[in-house]
Amino acid sequence: MTAAPSPFGRRYTREVEPLRIALVQMAPRLGLLDENLEHTHQWLAQARRDGAGLVVFPELALTGYLLQDLNADVAMRVDDPRLLALAGDTEGLSAVVGFVEESEDHRLFISAALLEDGELRHVHRKVFLANYGLFDERRFFAAGSVIRAVSSRLGVRLGICSCEDFWHLATPALLALDGAQLLINISSSPGRDVAAVNEVGLGTASSWRWMDRTYAQLTTSYVVFVNRVGVEESITFWGGSEVIGPAGDTRFSAPLHDEGLFLVDIDLGDVRRERIALPLLRDERPELLLRQLERLIRERAAEDPLGRSAAEPAAWEPEAEPVL
Amino acid sequence: MTRPDAQVAPPPADLELPEELAIDTGVAKRIITEFIRAQLRQAGFERAVLALSGGIDSALVAFLVADAIGAESLLCVLMPYRTSSPESRTDAQAVVELLGCASTLVDISPMVDGYFGTDRGDPTTLRRGNLAARMRMAVLYDHSVTWGGLAVGTGNKTEGLIGYTTIFGDAACAFAPIGDLYKSQVRQLARVVGVPDTILAKRPSADLWAGQTDEDEMGLRYRDLDRLLFWMIDRRRSPAELTELGFEPAVVDRVARMVAAAEFKRQVPPIAKLGPRTAGVDYLYPRRRPGSERR
Numbered sequence: 001m002t003a004a005p006s007p008f009g010r011r012y013t014r015e016v017e018p019l020r021i022a023l024v025q026m027a028p029r030l031g032l033l034d035e036n037l038e039h040t041h042q043w044l045a046q047a048r049r050d051g052a053g054l055v056v057f058p059e060l061a062l063t064g065y066l067l068q069d070l071n072a073d074v075a076m077r078v079d080d081p082r083l084l085a086l087a088g089d090t091e092g093l094s095a096v097v098g099f100v101e102e103s104e105d106h107r108l109f110i111s112a113a114l115l116e117d118g119e120l121r122h123v124h125r126k127v128f129l130a131n132y133g134l135f136d137e138r139r140f141f142a143a144g145s146v147i148r149a150v151s152s153r154l155g156v157r158l159g160i161c162s163c164e165d166f167w168h169l170a171t172p173a174l175l176a177l178d179g180a181q182l183l184i185n186i187s188s189s190p191g192r193d194v195a196a197v198n199e200v201g202l203g204t205a206s207s208w209r210w211m212d213r214t215y216a217q218l219t220t221s222y223v224v225f226v227n228r229v230g231v232e233e234s235i236t237f238w239g240g241s242e243v244i245g246p247a248g249d250t251r252f253s254a255p256l257h258d259e260g261l262f263l264v265d266i267d268l269g270d271v272r273r274e275r276i277a278l279p280l281l282r283d284e285r286p287e288l289l290l291r292q293l294e295r296l297i298r299e300r301a302a303e304d305p306l307g308r309s310a311a312e313p314a315a316w317e318p319e320a321e322p323v324l
Numbered sequence: 325m326t327r328p329d330a331q332v333a334p335p336p337a338d339l340e341l342p343e344e345l346a347i348d349t350g351v352a353k354r355i356i357t358e359f360i361r362a363q364l365r366q367a368g369f370e371r372a373v374l375a376l377s378g379g380i381d382s383a384l385v386a387f388l389v390a391d392a393i394g395a396e397s398l399l400c401v402l403m404p405y406r407t408s409s410p411e412s413r414t415d416a417q418a419v420v421e422l423l424g425c426a427s428t429l430v431d432i433s434p435m436v437d438g439y440f441g442t443d444r445g446d447p448t449t450l451r452r453g454n455l456a457a458r459m460r461m462a463v464l465y466d467h468s469v470t471w472g473g474l475a476v477g478t479g480n481k482t483e484g485l486i487g488y489t490t491i492f493g494d495a496a497c498a499f500a501p502i503g504d505l506y507k508s509q510v511r512q513l514a515r516v517v518g519v520p521d522t523i524l525a526k527r528p529s530a531d532l533w534a535g536q537t538d539e540d541e542m543g544l545r546y547r548d549l550d551r552l553l554f555w556m557i558d559r560r561r562s563p564a565e566l567t568e569l570g571f572e573p574a575v576v577d578r579v580a581r582m583v584a585a586a587e588f589k590r591q592v593p594p595i596a597k598l599g600p601r602t603a604g605v606d607y608l609y610p611r612r613r614p615g616s617e618r619r
Contacts, residue, residue: 030366031614068608191355194347201348231362233610236355257354 027230487586
């Protein structure tokens with residue numbers, strides 16, 4: 001597990017690639033950056049003692065969620081010594097940590113950092129900000145504009161994203177096409193709808209469970225979902241972190257609402273076995289997707305609110321055959 | 325040990341839980357107890373006070389608070405008025421004894437009657453009821469200081485939505501654990517946590533005079549009202565769609581008006597915007613943030 005990555009970030013998959021994942025289902029303290037940093041150092045130390053190779057923290061683990069105008073007070077640049085000190089704790093480890101990132105031009109992002117071998121290796125800026133119902137993220141944060149997988153010391157590419165990003169199909173689709181074999185979603189998901197008919201008694205949990213299993217199966221990848229716990233104002237975060245295997249099979253479900261570090265052992269070789277048996281990714285057609293998306297974007301740009309059909313002929317143009 | 329359920333008469337049919345309102349009581353209880361603990365901790369408190377009336381709402385909240393922080397940290401304040409029913413007091417005392425929490429009794433009759441006296445005409449029931457609710461609030465907040473605990477709200481979603489509350493009276497609190505549960509759901513959860521059957525079985529009442537019930541006053545059964553509010557508010561059905569679901573158009577119209585008319589009771593009063601940053605408008609912070617806890 002600690003073998004050095006090849007210059008290409010990949011190495012040949014052995015039949016059994018054991019990986020111990022630590023899911024840190026923690027309750028960040030709202031606005032208390034220093035305290036949360038300290039707890040994160042402690043969780044990392046515990047995960048290391050427990051033999052984890054990958055440690056995953058929730059979205060905004062270092063700051064809490066309902067920040068509103070506290071957002072700028074807890075923001076860190078990617079060269080912030082406190083963030084780099086946290087990276088310093090990751091010798092021989094991979095860790096994904098949620099924080100508020102301030103860019104050089106002072107935009108604030110909900111970001112996820114990949115820390116490995118003492119370095120900050122990658123930052124994902126939340127692309128799809130939740131801004132409806134009880135969510136108001138767009139008022140306080142800028143939206144990221146990149147969805148890409150990243151090579152890792154673990155020998156496989158990781159697809160890191162943040163909470164609402166998963167509610168858009170493009171996210172798992174792009175990450176898998178970009179070579180991710182582990183999709184990692186870090187969340188601050190508030191629980192709602194306690195109707196008795198819901199699976200595990202909570203509507204939000206039912207939705208996420210459906211989503212995680214479906215994405216794992218359709219991308220033939222592992223899905224690692226880490227959701228926080230704790231209470232902020234009216235909302236209670238429900239935890240229920242999970243690891244789903246590449247066949248959509250549940251490997252682990254953490255209890256709802258309990259804080260804790262949960263260890264899950266997986267075999268990365270299962271991704272290869274599933275993809276040989278079920279070559280969905282092989283058969284994806286990104287060039288077709290791109291052509292159709294370009295058509296849709298053209299049509300939308302020419303959309304007439306009164307519904308007149310000036311833009312329609314474009315839809316009737318025969319599609320050019322792909323040149324392969 | 326099993327509970328002697330067989331000896332308990334089933335509730336009247338119109339007190340039964342509408343199917344679509346049934347909640348997962350285990351998850352709801354967990355969320356509410358986490359919520360209570362967090363509200364206190366984040367405010368720097370370990371204790372709580374609440375007004376215990378003998379009705380189902382405050383009984384449920386008392387059980388939930390005792391479960392969340394321990395009965396020894398809870399003070400129940402019983403505040404009867406001279407026209408309150410003696411059964412209410414008996415039922416409230418039963419809750420106190422079951423939980424083993426602290427309690428105190430403050431008769432608010434002298435406060436209410438002292439204000440109205442003889443020279444303010446004959447106050448309407450509404451005025452008397454509102455003043456009673458606000459005297460209880462004042463007494464409760466005084467006990468909040470002496471007990472060193474936060475005042476826990478006991479209002480439910482049904483009364484909050486239709487405005488069957490007194491603003492700055494029973495609606496005043498530090499936080500509201502059951503404010504998102506309809507009355508039918510309050511009863512479902514109360515049954516599970518062990519609220520006594522006598523409280524579960526009786527008709528909800530503001531207890532302002534003998535024989536008063538909420539349902540007579542509102543002219544609606546909670547069961548019907550809860551279902552209507554659920555489809556109207558939570559499921560976003562239009563008046564036409566609600567009629568198709570079988571609700572009387574006149575009732576739909578009346579309840580929709582009650583909900584709209586009570587909007588002011590559910591919100592912080594607006595501040596006239598003058599400066600660069602105005603609380604609640606463009607100065608937005610969580611209620612509990614670093615430095616906000618009591619020291």
